[in-house]
Amino acid sequence: MKKLNSFHLAIPVQNLALCREFYGQTLGCAEGRSAEKWVDFNFFGHQLVIHKTSKSQEADKPESNPVDGHDVPIPHFGVVLDWGEWMDLSERLKTWGIHFIIEPYIRFKGETGEQATMFFLDPDGNALEFKAFKEIDQLFAKD
Incomplete structure (x- = not known):
């Protein structure tokens, strides 16, 4: 890469x-x-x-798309972290009492693109996703 x-x-x-x-x-x-x-x-x-x-972010009706059985907020942004960094951040956010839209979990478990992911909002309603791939070379893999 x-x-x-x-x-x-x-x-x-x-x-x-x-x-x-x-x-x-x-x-x-x-x-x-x-x-x-x-x-x-x-x-x-x-x-x-x-x-x-x-302008209030909450004035707009939030939208979502289904991904792996969860409603993913649209729009959202975030970062792909190393697996260990993701684990550390998810624990830190839990300690801080962050309300998760989608709790930290492993998405596409056992499939191509297996990843850890979590979604939460900043104080103004901007949706964030942080993820980590089990195999980083599968970041853009199709199957």
Whole structure:
């Protein structure tokens, strides 16, 4: 696999202070630059920017698609971690009392693409998925 470039993602939040704490303290992301209405984070090697907005995320009806017997929220974002990192993060989030949309579990068990996954919301309703593959070379495998 070639060297991956970092992605940049900017998301809206209403409560900048609460989301700043969530991404910085709960998820452990180092803070970068910031201004009155936005904050950069090192989101597992990628640049995530939270931007203060007045639009409520909850005003839109949440959508989902069925995957492996669960309703996966649309849209969502996240990171593919190493298996051990994923296990550590899932335990830390449980300790913090995070409410999971989809509890940490193993998806596609025994199949191509077997992966650990979990879904939860940030304080402003943005859906996140963190996953880890049993065999990372199956990240894009079809069968």
